[in-house]
Amino acid sequence: MTGVAMTGGPMTGGPPPAGHLGAVLRAGQFAVTAEIGPPRDADASCIARKAALLRGWVDAANVTDNQGAKVRMSSLAGSLLVQRAGVEPVMQLTCRDRNRMALQSDLLAAGALGIPNVLLLTGDHPRFGDHPDAKPVFDLDGVQLTWVARTLRDDGMLMSGQSLPTRPRWLIGTVENPFAPPTAFRARRLAKKVAAGAEFVQTQYVFDVGLFARWLTAVRELGVAQRCSVIAGVGPIRSLRVLEFIRTGVPGIHVPDDVERRLRGVRSDKVAAEGIELCVETIQQVAEIAGVSGVHIMAFGFEHGVPEIVERAGVGPTARAGRSLALSAGNGAVDPACSLEDRSNAG
């Protein structure tokens, strides 16, 4: 596996980001990130329980921002709780619910609270969330938000032109969907985000490794992979119901026919195991592709399964340290009240 260290270019401008994920990526090690969805209530302990399941197995965990356009605890508060629980957060921030003033103030808050990573995205439209009657904001788009963040951090300047005596220090991430039309433009869209200031990118679920590799080739030819670490999105499909849901119910996810055939080809009580096996194989395949710097495991409501996936794939901090933590059988399931079933495109 060839982790591309981010050298030169944009990294030289501002203060070095302070987090562990940034250090792993800069060192060219294979990073592993996962996702923690905040609860739909004011329960702080739920996040701590999820973080405890991931601690030691991942380099950082994304904290989602009203995932699937459904109201949850804010990603800023969630990130703080994840950090307190001993896992490095990646605070997601979307353009759906905030105008440019609120986006900047949340970015400053993240800087003040020592959140080491932010992930900036456009966000799902509210129309298919739990508040379809809400006003969609989209004052900025994902490229512009990335541009704003980099300007805040490296130029110490608000959009208004006012200067910041104290600058935030987070690492700047973004997302891309290599599989959505116009596919011939997707590498170029990432190039715009990198020109705007993104230092790492997490992709939509990779189920079609060949298509992903072709996109990555285009990204490398644009000189983008040398300036931005590419982290491939993966996740287990654990039932035929979920397969059907992500094929038809979630915008922007591409499941090729051979994956579908494989999952439908096993006994119904074996689908979950097959889905996990497929996820492990996908991680191992993308890790072999030049220019892939890590994987991002999206396993909502299945946080307790992430250690097994990570261990079987032989990646992550534990594998790097050469340790073999015995998987404790007592990891068990997250209690249903704080499990999340919403999957959604990263926008």
Added chain:
Amino acid sequence: MRGERAGQGRPLPWRPRLPARAAYALHALLRANVLYRRLAEAVERHPRAERWFTAGEQVVKEQLFGCQMCGQCALPSTGYACPMSCPKQLRNGPCGGVSGTGQCEVYPDRTCVWVIAFERAEESGHGRDLDLMQRPVDHRQLGHSSWLNYWQGRDDSLWADVDGQADRPALTPPPRAASR
């Protein structure tokens, strides 16, 4: 859901009714020059004339492009498919929710306007335009005539060119482009 209608504040992905080549040709006719600048200055001196001029622009561009009257027209850089007709009003390219067949995530019966923009720009030899970095919209310009703005040079900093390896362009446009 009830019949969808486009209108100000209600963007709907819009397939332009004017072929890309015709739109580029029209732009050549309307290209900023000193005569258009004088015309624009004269129109703006008379509020009633400005209202009529703006209303005319709105009728034409709504029909042709699903115009939202943002007052800072990106059409010349997007294959003449209006990015403000995207339900998320994204000015830098498509979101990640486009379906495998190129349909909009929010209105699945409509083609994503960025899929349309990409096809039109590529086919007419203007594909590189989509790599331009589009600056954030100035919402004070909503409802104003973008032609009057364009002819008077107020649109000069709507986007920035970026070479793949070059430094990040300035987010804030130079002072000259300050809005009125």
